[in-house]
Amino acid sequence: MGSPSKGSRTWGGRPQFSDDRRRLAVHWGSHLALYETATWRPLWTRPVEDWQMFTQSPDGSLLALRTDKNRIRLLVPGDGTLLATLEMPNTMPVNALAFSPDSTRLAAASSGMDELFVWDLPAVRRELARLGLDWRAPPGPTTAPVQRETNTIASTPPDTPKQEKGEVADSGGKQNPVQPPDQPPPKSKLSASPAPSLATDGIPPRDPTAPPLLLDLGSYYNLALDKAAPTEVVDNHLGSLHAGLQRLADVAFDVRGRLQLRSSRLEPNLPVSGPAIEVALKCRRLHFLCAVACASPRGTRVGTMLIRQGDHTESEFGLLCGLNIADWWCVNKTEGASGPVLAWTGTNAAAQRAGCHLHLYKATWENPHPEQTVESITFRSELTQSSPFLLAITAE
DSSP, rough: OOOGGOOOOOOOSSSOOOSSSSEEEETTTEEEEEEEOOOOOTEEEEEETTOOOOETTTSSOOOOEEEEEEEEEEEEEETTEEEEEEOSSSSSSSSEEEEEETTSSSEEEEOOOOOEEEEEEHHHHHHHTTTOOOOOOOSSHHHHHHHOOBBBOOSSSSOOOOOOOOOEEESOOOOOEEOOOOOOBBSSEEEEOOOOOOOOOOOOOOTTOOTTBBBBTTOSSSSTTTSOOTSTTTTOOOOTTTOEEEEETEEEEEEEEEOOOOOSSSOOOSOBBBBOOEEEEEEEEEEEEEEEEESSSTTTTTEEEEEEEEEOOOEEEEEEEEETBBBEEEESOOTTTOOEEEEEEEOOOHHHTOOOEEEEEEEEEEEEEETSSEEEEEEEESSSOOOEEEEEEEOO
């Protein structure tokens, strides 16, 4: 972002403050988030597919985000509203972005090309205004409050006509296409939403030969294996995981979906806690097939299994990041000896784009009272930055 006297500079993956130090941008996995530094309150979080880089104008009014090879999206930093999409005249990837010190021009350089493309933003807006397509962003630094009365952030005012793709000239005379928003508005991460009912769409039926020790979670799942979480890109799912009875990490599991919970940052429309899962079995231990989206610091308790037994006692089994559970996205194919037990390795298209593998883990609870019947288990998120999910439970 740089100092106002030097203009802005591209950010390629590290957390970065705005020039006035009032906001901090953080990228993890496939999400970009902006925080208010006075309170460390998240202003907004949005999924970003094929994310590469972003930069913010020195006056704080615009955020430029490169989301694929030759497209640049302009956002309002304060609330994440999508204003417009700029297209490079060539098909080469953008490898650098910068605003001018007065925030009136945006420059982009292409990899392998001896060309610099510059958009005169006031000229862009004048041309769009002539067509009735101006984004109507407020002048100067944007400090718009986060919307809390709706679950979405509108990308255009209600009375703005439908936008069509147009072309405007940059300061160097080149014709640079300007593409208005062409995607649904992002979900607001800060809006309170009721937990949805558990979904059974896409959940295959249970194998009739499955023994009772492999608990039937069919009515407790809220996501099918081939479905992404609500705020994830559509191809970030577990469709490559075999559905049904299978043996993972030396334990037989019945895997047919996942029960995912919200975190302090991710998936605000998912529940904080799942319903009580009926068990009604005596056992020496319970094995959980699980993982988290977005890792927390090692040792952080990201989820809890509340286990109720027949004598009305309750036990809590903590899911500790890096010890018995970890991020489902991982760069390395194997875990270290001191880490969680790796149960499954796979992939999906989103992970492949990021150079990652998918991992699931086996966490095991030892029953201190094996003579007592385990009546039920409740899966609860601890509302850290990690969103935990559960795929199967086996009693032993």
